[in-house]
Amino acid sequence: MLTQKSLHSTPVPQPAVRATIADVARAASVSKATVSRFLNHRDKLLTKAIATRVEVAIAALAYSPSPMAQALKRGRSRLIGLVVADVTNPFSVAVLRGAEKACQEAGYLLMLFNLGNDSRRECEAIEALTAYQVEGFILNTLGRDTKAAADAARHGKPVVLVDRRHHGMQADFVSLDNAGAVRLGLGHLMETGYRELLFVSEPVKDVSSREEREAAFLAFVSAAAKDTVALQGNTFESMVDDEQGLDDALRSLRERAGHGLCGVLTSNAVVTLRVVAAMARLGWRLGADMGLVGFDETEWAPYVGPGLSTIAQPTDELGRIAAGCLIERLKGLELPPRQILLSGRLVARGSSLPIAKP
Amino acid sequence: MLTQKSLHSTPVPQPAVRATIADVARAASVSKATVSRFLNHRDKLLTKAIATRVEVAIAALAYSPSPMAQALKRGRSRLIGLVVADVTNPFSVAVLRGAEKACQEAGYLLMLFNLGNDSRRECEAIEALTAYQVEGFILNTLGRDTKAAADAARHGKPVVLVDRRHHGMQADFVSLDNAGAVRLGLGHLMETGYRELLFVSEPVKDVSSREEREAAFLAFVSAAAKDTVALQGNTFESMVDDEQGLDDALRSLRERAGHGLCGVLTSNAVVTLRVVAAMARLGWRLGADMGLVGFDETEWAPYVGPGLSTIAQPTDELGRIAAGCLIERLKGLELPPRQILLSGRLVARGSSLPIAKP
DNA sequence: TTGTAAGCGTTATCAA
DNA sequence: TTGATAACGCTTACAA
Numbered sequence: 001m002l003t004q005k006s007l008h009s010t011p012v013p014q015p016a017v018r019a020t021i022a023d024v025a026r027a028a029s030v031s032k033a034t035v036s037r038f039l040n041h042r043d044k045l046l047t048k049a050i051a052t053r054v055e056v057a058i059a060a061l062a063y064s065p066s067p068m069a070q071a072l073k074r075g076r077s078r079l080i081g082l083v084v085a086d087v088t089n090p091f092s093v094a095v096l097r098g099a100e101k102a103c104q105e106a107g108y109l110l111m112l113f114n115l116g117n118d119s120r121r122e123c124e125a126i127e128a129l130t131a132y133q134v135e136g137f138i139l140n141t142l143g144r145d146t147k148a149a150a151d152a153a154r155h156g157k158p159v160v161l162v163d164r165r166h167h168g169m170q171a172d173f174v175s176l177d178n179a180g181a182v183r184l185g186l187g188h189l190m191e192t193g194y195r196e197l198l199f200v201s202e203p204v205k206d207v208s209s210r211e212e213r214e215a216a217f218l219a220f221v222s223a224a225a226k227d228t229v230a231l232q233g234n235t236f237e238s239m240v241d242d243e244q245g246l247d248d249a250l251r252s253l254r255e256r257a258g259h260g261l262c263g264v265l266t267s268n269a270v271v272t273l274r275v276v277a278a279m280a281r282l283g284w285r286l287g288a289d290m291g292l293v294g295f296d297e298t299e300w301a302p303y304v305g306p307g308l309s310t311i312a313q314p315t316d317e318l319g320r321i322a323a324g325c326l327i328e329r330l331k332g333l334e335l336p337p338r339q340i341l342l343s344g345r346l347v348a349r350g351s352s353l354p355i356a357k358p
Numbered sequence: 359m360l361t362q363k364s365l366h367s368t369p370v371p372q373p374a375v376r377a378t379i380a381d382v383a384r385a386a387s388v389s390k391a392t393v394s395r396f397l398n399h400r401d402k403l404l405t406k407a408i409a410t411r412v413e414v415a416i417a418a419l420a421y422s423p424s425p426m427a428q429a430l431k432r433g434r435s436r437l438i439g440l441v442v443a444d445v446t447n448p449f450s451v452a453v454l455r456g457a458e459k460a461c462q463e464a465g466y467l468l469m470l471f472n473l474g475n476d477s478r479r480e481c482e483a484i485e486a487l488t489a490y491q492v493e494g495f496i497l498n499t500l501g502r503d504t505k506a507a508a509d510a511a512r513h514g515k516p517v518v519l520v521d522r523r524h525h526g527m528q529a530d531f532v533s534l535d536n537a538g539a540v541r542l543g544l545g546h547l548m549e550t551g552y553r554e555l556l557f558v559s560e561p562v563k564d565v566s567s568r569e570e571r572e573a574a575f576l577a578f579v580s581a582a583a584k585d586t587v588a589l590q591g592n593t594f595e596s597m598v599d600d601e602q603g604l605d606d607a608l609r610s611l612r613e614r615a616g617h618g619l620c621g622v623l624t625s626n627a628v629v630t631l632r633v634v635a636a637m638a639r640l641g642w643r644l645g646a647d648m649g650l651v652g653f654d655e656t657e658w659a660p661y662v663g664p665g666l667s668t669i670a671q672p673t674d675e676l677g678r679i680a681a682g683c684l685i686e687r688l689k690g691l692e693l694p695p696r697q698i699l700l701s702g703r704l705v706a707r708g709s710s711l712p713i714a715k716p
Numbered sequence: 717t718t719g720t721a722a723g724c725g726t727t728a729t730c731a732a
Numbered sequence: 733t734t735g736a737t738a739a740c741g742c743t744t745a746c747a748a
Contacts, residue, residue, distance in 0.1 A: 018488075020725055031735045036727055047733065067489050068435070069725035071426050072740050079490075087455050097445050100472050109486060112470045114458050128467060130376075131425050132437075276661045300658040303634045378741055389719045394743055405717065427741035430724050719748075725740105732735075 019061035028057035039065060071133050080108045080326060081129035083122065085141045085164075087114045090269055091296055091315060092140055095162055098319020099138055106327045108135075115141060122148035130155050136326045138162060139171075144206045158329035160322045165208035172325040174340045176313045178209055181344030182216035185265050185293040185311050188346055190224065190231065193354050194263030194291040197221065197233040198253045200246070200275055201267035204237060213267050213295070232256065238274055246278045254290065261354050263291030269298055276304060286351040293352050297345075306350025314342050377419035386415035397423060429491050438466045438684060439487035441480065443499045443522075445472045448627055449654055449673060450498055453520055456677020457496055464685050466493075473499060480506035488513050494684045496520060497529075502564045516687035518680045523566035530683040532698045534671045536567055539702035540574035543623050543651040543669050546704055548582065548589065551712050552621030552649040555579065555591040556611045558604070558633055559625035562595060571625050571653070590614065596632055604636045612648065619712050621649030627656055634662060650709040653702075664708025672700050 025032045030050060037045055038054040046054075057063070071077035080103050084092045096112075103110050111134055113125035119142045126148050129137065136158040139149060143166040150169065152159050159171040189197065199217040204210040214235055221233030234256075236249040253262050266272040272294030276286070284290055286305035294301075297312030321340055383390045388408060395403055396412040404412075415421070429435035438461050442450045458468050469492055471483040477500045484506050487495065494516040497507060501524040508527065510517050517529040547555065557575040562568040572593055579591030592614075594607040611620050624630040630652030634644070642648055644663040652659075655670035679698055 021727095022725075032726080033728085033735060033737095034733090037734085040727080045733070050734080064485075064489060066430075066491075066725055068426055068430050068491050069740090070727080072424075072430055072724090072742090073726045073728085075740080077426070087451055087458070093445055093451055097472065097474070100445070100470065101474065104471075109490065110470055112458065112468055113462075114455065116455070116459060127422075131422060132467065133424075133426050270657075273657055273661065280661065298658070299628075299631055300656070300662060303631065303638065303663070304658060304661045379743095380741075390742080391719060391721095391744080392717090395718085398743080403717070408718080424741055427724090428743080430726090430740090431742045431744090433724080717748100720746085722743100722745085724742085727739085729738080730736085732733100 018066070019063040021063070021065065023061055024054065024057045024063045027061060028053045030054060075133065076135055077133040078108050079111055079132060079134045080323070081111050081113065081126075081132075081134035081137045083113045083115065083125045083129070083137065083139050083141055085115050085119065086117045087112075090298055091163070091313065094313075094315030095140055095319035095322070098316040098321075099323040100319070102320045102323035102327070106323070108323075108327065119144050123151060126151050130157065135330050136160070138322050138326060139166070140164065142207050143167070158326055160326045160329075162318060162322045163209050167208075170337050172322075172329070172338045172340070174318055174322045174325060175209065175342070176318070177341040177343050178212040179216040179219075180341075181295070181311050181313075182213050182265070183220055184344055184346045185295075185309075186217065186220045188309070188348060189263040189265070189291050189293055189352060192291065192352055194261045194352075195231055196253060196257035196260055196262040197231065198249065198262070198264045199233065199235040199267070200238050200249070200264055200271050201235070202238060202271060204235075210267055217265060238271055243278065243281070246274060247281060250275070250278055250282065250284075250290065254284075261291060263293070263352065266292070266294040269294065269296040272296070272308065272310075276308070287353045288355055291352045291354060293346075295344075297347055301347070302349060304351075306353065309349045309352040310347045312345045312347050314345075317342055376424070377421040379421070379423065381419055382412065382415045382421045385419060386411045388412060433491065434493055435491040436466050437469055437490060437492045438681070439469050439471065439484075439490075439492035439495045441471045441473065441483045441487070441495065441497050441499055443473050443477065444475045445470075448656055449521070449671065452671075452673030453498055453677035453680070456674040456679075457681040458677070460678045460681035460685070464681070466681075466685065477502050481509060484509050488515065493688050494518070496680050496684060497524070498522065500565050501525070516684055518684045518687075520676060520680045521567050525564075525566075528695050530680075530687070530696045530698070532676055532680040532683060533567065533700070534676070535699040535701050536570040537574040537577075538699075539653070539669050539671075540571050540623070541578055542702055542704045543653075543667075544575065544578045546667070546706060547621040547623070547649055547651055547710060550649065550710055552619045552710075553589055554611060554615035554618055554620040555589065556607065556620070556622045557591065557593040557625070558596050558607070558622055558629050559593070560596060560629060562593075568625055575623060596629055601636065601639070604632060605639060608633070608636055608640065608642075608648065612642075619649060621651070621710065624650070624652040627652065627654040630654070630666065630668075634666070644709040645711045646713055649712060651704075655703075655705055659705070660707060662709075664711070667707045667710035668705045670703045670705050672703075675700055 021032050021035050024035045035054055100110050115121050122141050122145045137152050138160050140162040143164040146166055149166040161171050161173045163175050165173055201210050204214050221231050224231035238246050264275055266275055286292055293309045295311050297310040301308040301310050379390050379393050382393045393412055461468050469487055473479050480499050480503045495510045496518050498520040501522040504524055507524040519529050519531045521533050559568050562572050579589050582589035596604050622633055624633055644650055651667045653669050655668040659666040659668050
């Protein structure tokens with residue numbers, strides 16, 4: 001049996017204490033500079049013989065350079081800061097997933113800072129992350145605190161905004177084509193016969209994606225009104241815990257509809273669930289008593305009631321593209337800020353089917 | 359209008375380039391060592407007068423020490439590595455949330471590495487994270503690759519395991535009391551009248567939480583059999599995309615039940631949705647045609663079918679406690695590995711109510 | 717009580 | 733082509 005120290009001569013793959021460049025230099029009987037050159041310029045500038053000596057030593061010691069030391073020296077850390085308004089939000093998680101993958105593939109690591117929906121901590125997050133020399137930021141935050149993102153930019157670090165714009169920010173912006181997505185959802189509701197519509201969202205003010213969706217909603221309704229279709233539309237802001245308010249809004253929607261069909265467009269999965277809950281309280285059936293299309297596809301959408309109709313966002317893509325944009329900037333790409341808008345996809349299910357009541 | 363360089367004399371709160379300890383020393387006309395002492399030993403070892411001079415300089419320059427440089431010097435980084443098998447798993451996200459909060463409160467930042475369900479990358483993750491001098495690990499991975507975690511331990515870094523044990527690992531372990539939770543779920547199914555039971559899980563082998571849940575299931579059934587109750591139980595491993603197999607398993611369960619009631623216990627939210635999907639395919643009603651209790655409470659559970667009965671895990675707590683354990687170790691706590699088991703909570707809903715068929 | 721200087725693990729600038 | 737050597741920003745003996 002073996003004691004804690006290995007007794008036989010099998011080379012330990014990675015020794016307990018990391019080898020340094022000095023160890024490698026010693027083992028290869030060269031200078032630290034040579035090892036560093038081998039690492040950074042590989043075969044340029046190096047004799048074949050020396051190169052292989054270094055290579056062997058590196059392998060033998062299982063050496064890999066310390067990113068910390070490199071960061072200190074180069075001022076670059078191969079770290080990317082990701083600030084998220086709320087990791088609980090499935091959309092954020094999905095983006096995170098895409099971004100994390102892209103970063104890893106490009107040899108970057110992600111430092112995560114979750115605001116826990118407390119947007120006042122956005123500055124704190126940026127500061128903490130810059131302290132760690134992150135090379136750039138992916139921000140999926142409310143964007144209410146302009147200062148925070150401006151801070152990041154002031155540090156000279158590139159920033160990519162996901163889903164929410166920060167006003168007056170010079171930064172790449174990656175997002176769903178909100179206007180198009182709203183048209184997709186409303187067009188579908190209209191086609192299937194719903195005429196009295198309601199847009200339900202969390203507080204809209206200063207959150208760009210919500211503003212855009214609301215604006216698109218209103219535009220769609222008024223455009224339809226000028227057309228032949230007799231479409232009506234209202235908006236409602238749902239606060240957490242304000243069940244009463246939401247119930248009232250839905251009741252009044254249905255009253256306005258009279259004998260016609262009424263439908264709701266929700267701005268994200270959280271709100272969708274609130275509306276589903278309200279309908280359960282009211283004893284209404286999805287689809288028949290009220291249509292529902294919600295932003296954000298989820299794995300549970302098919303199984304709630306008759307199935308929830310959703311507008312699926314290409315979340316993985318959004319994350320991947322955001323990370324990609326950032327990494328391009330880190331490689332030195334000089335370009336005016338880009339806007340990259342991806343299309344949503346409608347997934348029609350029972351909640352937008354006004355099947356005849358039994 | 360202002361050009362890019364500020365023209366007036368308002369002190370810029372944080373200059374674009376971070377001040378260093380040398381800048382502060384110069385501004386306060388003291389040595390770097392003094393500034394360092396002020397930072398690390400505050401009022402000990404320092405004259406009041408000098409201390410205030412340093413303090414003023416620090417404030418004026420908005421100085422904060424570089425964690426990178428500190429890490430290089432001290433060998434400690436105030437970084438904690440979190441390795442997650444799959445960020446898409448809501449359980450993992452919930453734990454992440456709790457852990458992140460606790461870390462932030464203790465002044466640690468989290469470095470996230472997501473394996474994307476590719477457990478072969480676990481070693482890679484550990485290596486990358488140790489390279490960044492993380493002080494410890496929180497691991498929520500399958501635990502199949504023992505080497506990975508052992509690596510971490512070999513680096514002398516404390517490790518906390520969440521939800522999944524790594525066999526033969528000396529590490530703190532934070533988890534749900536799986537046996538108790540299973541008894542909770544099965545006791546409930548039994549009370550409400552279900553007699554023929556099935557445990558559906560993802561592949562059990564070598565994943566401790568699944569093994570524990572399966573073992574508890576079998577133990578419960580055989581204990582009941584020795585008692586008065588005529589309880590039967592089987593297990594089934596559900597693979598992704600094997601809809602056929604799951605459908606067959608459920609059909610055969612119902613056949614075995616005959617005129618009696620049959621119920622399913624699922625090992626996590628993903629599997630729960632698979633079973634829900636299978637029942638939709640089979641045209642069966644939750645509760646009436648088959649009972650269902652699933653591990654993991656979710657925000658959508660109330661709205662799937664008649665409501666999904668779940669076993670809620672204290673996810674936030676799990677994350678917080680895991681981080682807490684780790685931080686205690688980092689503070690020097692010497693203790694044999696601890697096991698911290700938290701109780702689950704049964705949330706009974708319609709899916710475990712065998713209401714009479716209409 | 718304060719300052720000087722060495723060193724953490726790198727990279728970059730110079731000579732050789 | 734290679735090797736000293738000086739940084740990067742910090743902490744910590746050791747001296748003063």
